[in-house]
Amino acid sequence: MLAETICSAVSAAGLGIAAVTAYRKRFLTATRIAAYSLVPVGLVLTGVVKWLSDIAFKPSVWLGFGVLGLAWLLFMITRAIERRGGGSRKERRAAARAAQGEAVAPAASAPSLGAGSSPDTARPRRKPEKQSGSAGAGEDFSDIEAILKKHGI
Template sequence: MLAETICSAVSAAGLGIAAVSAYRKRFLTATRIAAYSLVPVGLVLTGVVEWVAGIAFKPSVWIGFGLLGVAWLLFLTTRTVERRRGTTRAERKAARAAGRSEAVAPAASAPSLGAGGAAGPAAARPKPKKQPEAAAGGDDFSDIEAILKKHGI
């Protein structure tokens, strides 16, 4: 009974606001507000409000919602554990045996290097700064010149 009274009051207030909006020549806004304000009365007349009020005050319904929440948490936990594992045990053993600690596809950018560049992650590493034999011969800039010529610079 209280819920029906509240819904009726909300609808009456909404219709009042719609009337003020129509008085101010905002007819589209007034129509939209009137439509929204008729929804609570429609819910009362169809019995939805009584049904919701009956559900909201039953302890068994809240226990059911609690159980659904626990089930959802269990599903979420198992999914997180599966994602964390990522691979099967056999795949992990094979990876350890191969000694693979690099990226999944270390030579994936090899085609973009073309014929002049070296493939693999070793080419991307900078050379150490202490190279007395390369500094003496002037050979340390030959790979840079090759890259510049390749790009037309």
């Protein structure tokens, strides 16, 4: 009941200010003020004010908002830790093992490997290249692969 009375008083005051503004021949501004002043009455008539006041004065609702805030905070903390690479040792070891595993296409990384690689990929077999296209197409891919490996992809 108190919230409805306050909203009605705010609307009445806003309409009064709109009337004074219109008297000063600032009709566009007066119309805008009148529109804003009718919003509280509209909220009262639709029942939004009653619903909000019921929520605002219940401690259990505020406790729920607190729990949601705590959950959000925990999610953000774990995300920040993951981004800095501070996951558990077990997760880092598993990621390292997965990175050392066999590639899907082992021959694809052969041009980027140097002399210190395994014997079967130390000397990649060269196929005769056709001179019609770009001669350095394999070199382009090796640069891309080196960049991807640098970033752990």
